[in-house]
Structures are given as structure tokens and as C-alpha cells.
Amino acid sequence: MKFKLFIAGFWLLCAAGLVSAAETLKPYVLASVAPAEVNAKLASEGFEVVGEYEPYPGAKVIVITSEALKLEAAKTEYGGYGATLRVAITDEEVSYTNPAYWANGYRMATDLVAVTTVLEEALGNAGTFGSKKGLTIEKLRKYHYKPLMPYFNEPVELATFPTHKKAIEVVEAGLKAGQGKTKLVYRVDIPEKDETVFGMGLLGDHDGADRVVMTILNKGTKGSKHTAYMPYEILVSGTKAYMLHGKFRIALSFPSLGMFQFMKIRGAPDGIEKAAKAVTVE
Numbered sequence: 505m506k507f508k509l510f511i512a513g514f515w516l517l518c519a520a521g522l523v524s525a526a527e528t529l530k531p532y533v534l535a536s537v538a539p540a541e542v543n544a545k546l547a548s549e550g551f552e553v554v555g556e557y558e559p560y561p562g563a564k565v566i567v568i569t570s571e572a573l574k575l576e577a578a579k580t581e582y583g584g585y586g587a588t589l590r591v592a593i594t595d596e597e598v599s600y601t602n603p604a605y606w607a608n609g610y611r612m613a614t615d616l617v618a619v620t621t622v623l624e625e626a627l628g629n630a631g632t633f634g635s636k637k638g639l640t641i642e643k644l645r646k647y648h649y650k651p652l653m654p655y656f657n658e659p660v661e662l663a664t665f666p667t668h669k670k671a672i673e674v675v676e677a678g679l680k681a682g683q684g685k686t687k688l689v690y691r692v693d694i695p696e697k698d699e700t701v702f703g704m705g706l707l708g709d710h711d712g713a714d715r716v717v718m719t720i721l722n723k724g725t726k727g728s729k730h731t732a733y734m735p736y737e738i739l740v741s742g743t744k745a746y747m748l749h750g751k752f753r754i755a756l757s758f759p760s761l762g763m764f765q766f767m768k769i770r771g772a773p774d775g776i777e778k779a780a781k782a783v784t785v786e
Contacts, residue, residue: 527640527641528635528637528638528639528640529602529604529605529608529632529638529639529640529641529644530602530605530632530633530634530635530638530639531601531602531605531606531632531634531635531730531756531757531759532599532600532601532602532632532633532634532728532730532732533599533600533601533602533624533627533629533630533631533632533633534597534598534599534629534630534631534632534633534728535591535598535599535600535627535628535629535630536627536628536629536630537598537626537627537628538596538598539593539596539598542566542591542593542598542627543566545626545627546566546568546591546626546627548626549622549623549625549626550570550571550622551568551569551570551622551623551626552568552569552570553566553567553568554567554568554569554588554690554691554692554703555567555688555689555690555703555735556689557687557689557703557705557734557735559705559706559707559714559715559718559734559735560714560715560718562594562595563592563593563594563718563729563731563734564592564593564594564731565590565591565592565593565689565731565732565734565735566590566591566592566593567588567589567590567591567689567690567703567735568588568589568590568591569587569588569589569692570619570622572618572619572622573586573587573588573589573616573619574587574692574694574695575695576607576612576613576614576616576619577612577694577699578694578695578696578697578699579612579613579614580610580611580612580613581741582610582611582656582657582659582699582739582741582746583610583612583613583694583699584692584694584697584699584700584701584737584739584741585610585701585737585739585748586606586607586610586612586616587692587694587701588690588692588701588703589601589603589606589619589623590732590733590734590735591627591732592729592731592732593731594728594729594731595729597728597729598627599633599728599729599731599732600623600627600732601732602620602632602634603615603616603619603620603623604616604617604620605639605644608641608644608645609644609645609647609656609756610656611645611656611657615641633727633728634725634728634730634757634758634759634760635759635760636760637760639759647752647755647756648752648755649751649752649755649759649766650763653751653752653755654749654751654752655752656748656752658749658752659739659746659747659748659749660746660747660748660749660777660780661744661745661746662738662744662745662746662747662777662780662781662783662784663744663745663781663784663785664743664744664745665743665744665745666743667743668698668740668742668743670743671740671742671743671744671745672700672740674784674785674786675702675738675740675745675783675784676688676691676702677786678782678783678784678785679702679704679738679783682707683782683783683785684778684779684780684781684782684783685706685707685708685710685713685779686704686705686706686707686779686780686782686783687704687705687706687707687735688702688703688704688705689702689703689704689705689735690702690703691703698741698742699739699740699741699742700739700740701737701738701739701740702737702738702739702740703735703736703737704735704736704737704738704779704780704783705734705735705736706735706736706775706776706779710775710778710779711769711771711772711774711775712750712771712772712773712774712775712776712777712778712779713775714734714735714736716769716772717754717769717772718730718731718733718734720765720768720769721754721758721761721765721769723765724758724761724762724765725758725760725761730757730758733754733757733758736753736776736780738780738783745784747776747777747780749773750772750773750774750776750777751773754766754769754772754773
């Protein structure tokens with residue numbers, strides 16, 4: 505009898521492992537709170553609003569972080585990309601970036617289970633969206649859109665500076681000055697690490713501008729908008745300034761769009777890079 509129970513338990517554990525391995529994640533979560541409640545709910549659960557951005561009428565992004573999130577970001581190389589989460593309000597609909605999806609896409613040390621729990625307490629979870637079938641953890645950890653497309657660990661190197669302090673000064677000044685038609689949305693310093701992440705709003709009508717990219721790509725999606733895709737990041741790590749390649753960052757945000765839709769914004773990666781490089785010039 506004991507042997508039979510052991511076998512049954514063994515197969516149950518195997519089945520549970522298969523379910524876990526097969527679990528898929530989607531990039532965004534639909535919240536269940538009213539727009540007017542968002543900031544108070546976030547504050548009540550210990551989140552800090554580090555920036556707000558309205559790229560065009562009807563769209564607002566609230567960028568948040570927390571001590572727990574920053575500590576998790578400090579554990580991995582280029583973890584600063586995951587030091588913030590984005591809450592979007594689109595025509596009275598509230599959504600936010602799925603912590604587990606982005607943590608795995610950015611190859612962080614954990615999938616932010618604790619952060620997810622607290623964020624759901626604040627904003628609720630009425631379902632995930634942004635991908636038809638979702639992506640497995642394994643696929644997210646080595647994500648790239650197509651063969652020969654860039655991976656997470658193949659970022660664009662924007663500039664090199666003599667010191668980390670100088671790198672931060674130049675990037676922050678460039679964003680505040682609106683160089684390259686950009687806007688400073690936020691700055692977050694990663695604890696006990698020479699790493700700082702900046703949120704870069706992309707203004708105007710150039711190929712990489714937020715309004716241009718979102719207008720085109722939202723036409724290829726159904727249901728909830730992907731407003732929480734914005735803003736783009738510039739990461740200062742050590743003495744270098746980086747950005748995720750547009751062919752990675754945009755695809756990770758819109759994983760179910762086909763090549764036809766992406767061809768409509770084929771100039772966006774170069775447009776974003778050009779704007780970001782303008783920020784790094786004194």
C-alpha cells in the first residue's frame with residue numbers, strides 16, 4: 505500500500521511539474537480599479553510613483569517602483585531594466601505590466617512573485633493580455649522575435665563616459681533638455697550598484713515616436729491597449745549608456761504581432777536609437 509501511495513504521489517508531482525513547465529505568461533494585466541483610485545491604491549501597498557507620462561490624448565502611464573523591486577533588480581546584470589513597472593490608463597481602462605513576464609524577459613534572478621502579489625492587492629487582476637497564447641518561462645528567458653534578431657543580452661551601446669557619475673549627469677541633462685525630441689519621465693538608482701535607469705518619452709512624429717508606434721501597433725491588436733509598453737528605457741551601467749534594441753523591446757511588448765505589422769514600423773528601432781544617442785551628447 506505504501507509503495508502504491510509513493511507511486512501515486514510521484515506521478516502527481518510529475519504532473520505538477522509539467523503544468524508549471526507549460527505555464528505561459530502574457531505581458532500585461534487588466535486591473536479592476538477605477539483610474540481615480542490608482543495612485544492611492546499603489547501608495548497603500550508601498551509602491552512609489554517615480555514618473556507619469558501622457559504621450560498623447562487618452563493615454564497615461566504611471567511608472568512605479570518599490571524597495572523590493574530595486575533590490576531584485578540589483579541581483580542581475582542589467583537588472584535595472586526591471587527596476588520599474590508601468591501602470592497605464594487608456595480611455596478609463598487601467599492595466600499594468602505583468603511582473604513575472606518582464607522579469608523573465610529581462611532575465612532577472614526571480615520572477616517577482618512577492619511583488620506580483622502586492623501589486624494585485626493594489627490594482628486587482630481581471631486577466632492577462634497582450635499575447636494570443638502567452639510565452640513559457642523558458643522562451644522568455646531566451647527571447648528573440650525571429651532568427652538573427654537581437655536578444656536581451658545584445659543591447660545597443662549608446663555612449664561611453666569617463667565615469668559613472670558623468671554618464672548619469674549627461675543622460676539626465678539630455679533628457680531634461682529634450683534632446684532628440686525626448687522627455688525625462690523618471691530616474692531610478694539601483695542600490696549598491698553603479699546602475700541607473702531612466703525613462704525616455706519619445707515625442708514628435710519621427711519613426712520611433714511613441715504616438716507613431718502606438719497608433720500603428722494598436723491597430724494590429726484586439727481588446728485592451730498596450731499603453732504600458734511606454735516609456736522606453738536608457739540604462740546607465742558603469743561608465744556606459746545602453747538601450748534595449750528596438751527589435752527586442754518592441755517585440756517583447758507585442759509578441760503576437762506578425763511580420764506584416766512590424767514592417768509598418770520598420771523605421772522605429774533606428775528612430776528610437778537616434779533619439780537615445782542624441783540624449784548622450786553634451
